């Protein structure tokens with residue numbers, strides 16, 4: 022514990038308790054969903070999108086507390102190892118530049134950086150949002166898909182490569198992930214797995230057990 026921690030003890034991003042940025046009790050509430058796929062691509066998540074994790078993701082993005090990435094990424098890393106997925110590199114869902122300026126960071130990029138470091142593989146940048154998309158909240162799956170069609174493009178200095186892991190914080194309907202994967206495919210690469218902290222219960226592809 023550093024001197025700074027004694028003066029400003031960390032609070033849990035899930036329940037607000039003092040002592041740790043992600044407490045043991047909250048860590049115990051994670052409920053990994055069963056293995057599933059989205060558009061034929063494996064989808065791996067640390068948990069369902071509810072309870073303390075939902076609160077912690079909200080705190081991470083909107084308070085914001087970017088440093089929570091270091092405690093949110095490990096459960097996802099364990100889910101990747103459990104799933105037995107091997108990926109040559111990771112990439113991430115981009116924010117529109119304006120939103121990234123407002124937030125000060127890209128939550129998916131920060132998570133992906135932690136995850137890549139833990140898995141010992143490179144993180145490659147290249148996906149960009151070519152147009153701002155209206156907020157997705159409240160839209161149906163079909164509306165989200167239409168909203169996101171052509172929203173992404175690969176503009177990295179090199180082609181994306183094959184079987185990349187694509188990282189985002191939350192998968193609600195899968196429209197963002199599949200649209201981003203299409204942009205990678207259009208650039209001659211492929212996505213080998215979608216990696217997210219949490220999946221919403223509303224995701225049709227996810228069998229809720």
Ligand SMILES: [Zn+2]
Pocket residue numbers: 033034035036037038043044045046047048073
């Ligand atoms: Zn907690």
